[in-house]
Amino acid sequence: MAASTQPPLLEVKNLRIEFPTRRGTLVAVDDVSFDIAEGEVLGVVGESGAGKSLTGASIIGLLEPPGRIAGGEVYLAGRRIDNLPYEKMRQVRGREIGMVFQDPLTSLNPLYSVGSQLVETIRTHTDMSESAAQQRAIDLLGEVGIPSPKIRINQYPHQFSGGMRQRVVIALALCVNPKLIIADEPTTALDVSIQAQIIDLLKRLCRDHGAAVMLITHDMGVIAETANRVAVMYAGRLAEIGPVGQVIKNAKHPYTHGLMGSIPKLAHATERLVQIEGTMPRLTEIPNGCAFNPRCPKVFARCMVERPDLTPVDSSQISCWLYDKTMERTGSHG
Amino acid sequence: MAEAVQRRPSHDGVPLLRARGLAKYFDVSPPFVTRALQGAGRSILRAVDGIDFEIETGKTFSLVGESGCGKSTVARLIVGLYEPTKGHVEFDGQDMAGLTTRKAMEPVRRRMQMIFQDPFASLNPRWRVADIVAEPIRTHRIIEDGREVLHRVGELLELVRLSPRDGEKFPHEFSGGQRQRISIARALASNPEFLVCDEPTSALDVSVQAQILNLMKDLQRELSLTYLFISHDLAVVYHISDYVGVMYLGRLVEWAPAEALFHNPQHPYTRMLLDAIPDLDMSGRPRQAVAGEVPSPIHPPSGCHFHPRCPFANDRCRSEVPKSLPRTGGQVACHAVEENRIPETGKA
Ligand SMILES: Nc1ncnc2c1ncn2[C@@H]1O[C@H](COP(=O)(O)OP(=O)(O)OP(=O)(O)O)[C@@H](O)[C@H]1O
Ligand SMILES: Nc1ncnc2c1ncn2[C@@H]1O[C@H](COP(=O)(O)OP(=O)(O)OP(=O)(O)O)[C@@H](O)[C@H]1O
Ligand code: SF4
Ligand code: SF4
Ligand SMILES: [Mg+2]
Ligand SMILES: [Mg+2]
Numbered sequence: 093m094a095a096s097t098q099p100p101l102l103e104v105k106n107l108r109i110e111f112p113t114r115r116g117t118l119v120a121v122d123d124v125s126f127d128i129a130e131g132e133v134l135g136v137v138g139e140s141g142a143g144k145s146l147t148g149a150s151i152i153g154l155l156e157p158p159g160r161i162a163g164g165e166v167y168l169a170g171r172r173i174d175n176l177p178y179e180k181m182r183q184v185r186g187r188e189i190g191m192v193f194q195d196p197l198t199s200l201n202p203l204y205s206v207g208s209q210l211v212e213t214i215r216t217h218t219d220m221s222e223s224a225a226q227q228r229a230i231d232l233l234g235e236v237g238i239p240s241p242k243i244r245i246n247q248y249p250h251q252f253s254g255g256m257r258q259r260v261v262i263a264l265a266l267c268v269n270p271k272l273i274i275a276d277e278p279t280t281a282l283d284v285s286i287q288a289q290i291i292d293l294l295k296r297l298c299r300d301h302g303a304a305v306m307l308i309t310h311d312m313g314v315i316a317e318t319a320n321r322v323a324v325m326y327a328g329r330l331a332e333i334g335p336v337g338q339v340i341k342n343a344k345h346p347y348t349h350g351l352m353g354s355i356p357k358l359a360h361a362t363e364r365l366v367q368i369e370g371t372m373p374r375l376t377e378i379p380n381g382c383a384f385n386p387r388c389p390k391v392f393a394r395c396m397v398e399r400p401d402l403t404p405v406d407s408s409q410i411s412c413w414l415y416d417k418t419m420e421r422t423g424s425h426g
Numbered sequence: 427m428a429e430a431v432q433r434r435p436s437h438d439g440v441p442l443l444r445a446r447g448l449a450k451y452f453d454v455s456p457p458f459v460t461r462a463l464q465g466a467g468r469s470i471l472r473a474v475d476g477i478d479f480e481i482e483t484g485k486t487f488s489l490v491g492e493s494g495c496g497k498s499t500v501a502r503l504i505v506g507l508y509e510p511t512k513g514h515v516e517f518d519g520q521d522m523a524g525l526t527t528r529k530a531m532e533p534v535r536r537r538m539q540m541i542f543q544d545p546f547a548s549l550n551p552r553w554r555v556a557d558i559v560a561e562p563i564r565t566h567r568i569i570e571d572g573r574e575v576l577h578r579v580g581e582l583l584e585l586v587r588l589s590p591r592d593g594e595k596f597p598h599e600f601s602g603g604q605r606q607r608i609s610i611a612r613a614l615a616s617n618p619e620f621l622v623c624d625e626p627t628s629a630l631d632v633s634v635q636a637q638i639l640n641l642m643k644d645l646q647r648e649l650s651l652t653y654l655f656i657s658h659d660l661a662v663v664y665h666i667s668d669y670v671g672v673m674y675l676g677r678l679v680e681w682a683p684a685e686a687l688f689h690n691p692q693h694p695y696t697r698m699l700l701d702a703i704p705d706l707d708m709s710g711r712p713r714q715a716v717a718g719e720v721p722s723p724i725h726p727p728s729g730c731h732f733h734p735r736c737p738f739a740n741d742r743c744r745s746e747v748p749k750s751l752p753r754t755g756g757q758v759a760c761h762a763v764e765e766n767r768i769p770e771t772g773k774a
Pocket of ligand 3: 346
C-alpha cells in the first residue's frame with residue numbers, strides 16, 4: 093500500500109464521535125484512524141460497546157442524533173464525505189457505499205416483493221430501464237446463491253429463510269456495484285452452516301467486484317476466514333490494527349492477546365481459558381491513560397497517566413506503551 | 427456447608443439423568459375457523475421427536491445443532507417446564523412422570539435447576555440481588571432463619587466470585603457477565619446436583635464468556651455438579667463437554683464422547699457442522715461447501731430428515747428413518763454409516 097500513489101479507497105482520520113448528555117459529553121469513539129484499500133476486507137472486532145457500529149454508521153453518514161462527529165475526516169477515493177450535505181450523502185450511500193446490517197428484516201420491507209425492492213433500488217441510483225433492472229435483479233439473486241431466482245424474485249421477504257433474507261440484503265447492497273460495503277454483524281444471527289455460506293459469498297464478491305469491505309463482527313473465526321487486516325477496538329479507541337495472521341496468531345497488544353486466549357479452540361483442548369478480569373469500562377468511566385489499564389496484566393506506571401497512540405510495530409500498529417520505541421531514549425511521548 | 431450431608435450420592439453406574447424416547451409435539455394449526463374455511467388440516471410440529479440419552483453423575487453432556495432443532499425444548503422437558511408428548515425422563519432412577527403432586531415433585535425440583543441465555547431478562551429488575559438469590563432458599567424452605575438465609579446468600583455470591591455486599595444492589599448495576607453469575611448463584615441456592623444450562627454464554631462477549639465457562643468448570647469440580655449444556659457454538663461445547671449430542675430437526679442424530687465427536691465425526695450432518703466452523707487457527711484446512719438450509723420442521727423430509735442436504739443420500743434414506751446404532755463409544759443414526767459406505771474422516 094505504501095508504494096501506491098493512489099489514495100486508499102477509504103480513509104478515516106482521527107474520527108471522534110460524541111454524545112452530549114446532561115451530565116457532560118460522552119466520547120464514544122476517540123481518535124480512530126484507519127484505511128481500507130480496494131478489494132480489501134478490513135475486519136473490525138472488539139467487545140460490545142467498543143464503538144464498532146458507531147464507526148461504521150458515521151462513515152455512511154447514518155449516525156443517529158444526538159450522536160455527532162466531533163472531529164476527524166472521512167475520505168472515499170480521495171474525496172471528503174463526512175461534511176457532505178444530506179442529499180449528497182444519500183447519493184453516496186446509494187451508489188458508492190452499500191450496507192448490510194445484522195437483522196435482515198430491518199433492511200427489507202415486508203410489504204413489497206424482493207424483486208420490486210431490488211428493482212426500485214437499482215432504478216433510483218442508475219438510469220437502467222425497468223426491464224434491464226429486472227434482469228439485473230435476477231442476476232444478483234443468482235449471484236448471491238438464491239436458487240431459481242426467476243421465481244423467487246416475485247416472493248416476499250417472509251417467504252425466505254433467515255439465511256436467504258441475509259443474502260437478499262447483500263444483493264441489495266450490491267445493486268449498484270458499490271466501491272465499499274459496510275457489513276455490521278452480517279452473520280451474527282445466523283447458524284454456522286449459513287454463516288459459512290455468507291462468508292464465502294462476501295469473499296467471492298470482493299474478488300470478483302473489487303469492492304472493499306469493512307466487516308464488523310465480534311466473531312474472530314469469521315475474521316480469520318474473511319479479512320485481510322483486522323482492527324481491534326477497545327473503549328472507543330483502536331488497540332491494534334494489522335494483517336490478519338499477525339493479529340490472530342501473534343497478537344501484540346495485551347488486550348488482543350487476552351481476547352484471543354479467551355476464545356475456546358477446536359484444535360487444542362485447554363482445561364482453562366485465558367481470562368481477562370473485569371469488563372470494558374462504561375463511557376462515563378473510561379480511566380485516564382491507557383483505557384485498558386485496570387484489566388491489563390502488564391500495566392506499569394506510565395499507563396496510568398499517559399495515553400498511548402498507535403505506533404508501527406512490524407507490519408502492525410499498536411497503541412501500548414510496551415511497544416514505545418522512544419521510551420528508553422527520551423522517555424517522552426511520541 | 428451443612429446442606430451437603432443431605433445429598434445422596436447416586437449409585438455407581440446408574441446415570442443421574444436418562445431420557446427415553448422423549449418427544450414433544452406442538453399443535454401449530456391455524457384457528458379452527460380458518461381451517462374449516464380453507465379446508466386445511468391440523469399441523470403438528472415435532473419439536474423433539476423421540477430421543478434417548480443418559481448423563482453420568484459429574485459429567486457434562488451437551489446438545490448442539492442449528493436454530494430450531496429442538497435443544498431448548500429438550501431442556502424444558504428435562505426440568506419439567508413441558509410435559510412430554512411421549513417418552514419419559516428419569517432422574518436418579520426415578521421416573522418423573524410418576525411425580526404428579528407438587529409434594530412428590532418438590533424433592534426432585536430442588537435437585538435440578540436451569541440457567542437461561544438472557545441474563546437481562548431472567549432477573550427481576552425490581553428485586554435486590556440478595557432477594558433474587560434467596561428466592562429458591564425461601565420457596566424450598568431450605569433455611570428458615572432470616573439471618574442464616576442472608577449468610578447463605580453471601581456464601582453463594584462468593585462462590586460465583588462476587589462480593590456478599592453485591593447483594594444490596596439491583597440487577598441493572600451489573601454487567602452482562604456479572605448478571606449471569608447472579609443467575610448461577612440463584613441456581614445453586616437450592617444445592618442442586620444437576621444444572622440445565624441453555625446457551626448460558628451466548629449473549630456475552632468472548633472475554634466474559636471465558637470467565638463464565640471457567641467458573642462453571644470450577645463449580646462442577648468443587649460441587650460435583652452434573653450439567654446438561656446447550657449451545658450452538660461448537661468450540662464452546664468442545665471446551666466444556668464430556669459427551670456431545672447432535673440434534674437435527676427434533677432427532678438426536680449422533681452422540682459420542684467429545685473427543686470422538688470432534689475428531690472422528692461419523693454422521694454426515696455432524697461432519698457438515700464441523701466443516702462450517704470458521705477456521706480460527708488459519709490452518710487452511712480444506713473444506714466442503716455447506717449446502718442448503720434446515721427445512722421446515724412442520725413438514726420435515728421423509729425418512730432421514732437430513733437427506734435433502736446429504737451427499738450420501740440414497741433411496742433407503744428417503745424412505746426409512748435410520749435407527750440409532752452404537753459407534754465410536756456413542757451412537758449414530760445413519761444408513762450410510764451402518765452400511766459402511768462413508769469414507770473415514772481422518773480428522774485429528
Ligand atoms: N444514543 C446514545 N447515547 C449515548 N451513548 C450511546 C448512544 N448510542 C451508542 N452509545 C454508546 O456508544 C458506545 C459504542 O456503541 P456501538 O454501538 O458503536 O458499540 P459496538 O462496538 O457496535 O457494540 P456491539 O458489539 O454491542 O454492537 C456504547 O458504549 C454505547 O453505549
Ligand atoms: N411453545 C411452542 N409452540 C410451538 N412451537 C414451538 C414452541 N416452542 C418451540 N417450538 C418450535 O419447536 C422447534 C424447536 O424449538 P427450540 O426452541 O427447542 O429450538 P432450539 O434448538 O432451542 O433453537 P435455538 O437455537 O434457536 O434456540 C422450533 O421449530 C420452534 O419454532
Ligand atoms: S499501555 Fe500499559 S495498560 Fe495499556 S495495554 Fe499497554 S501495558 Fe497494558
Ligand atoms: S441416513 Fe442417508 S441421508 Fe441420512 S445422513 Fe445417513 S446417508 Fe445421509
Ligand atoms: Mg454494534
Ligand atoms: Mg434455544
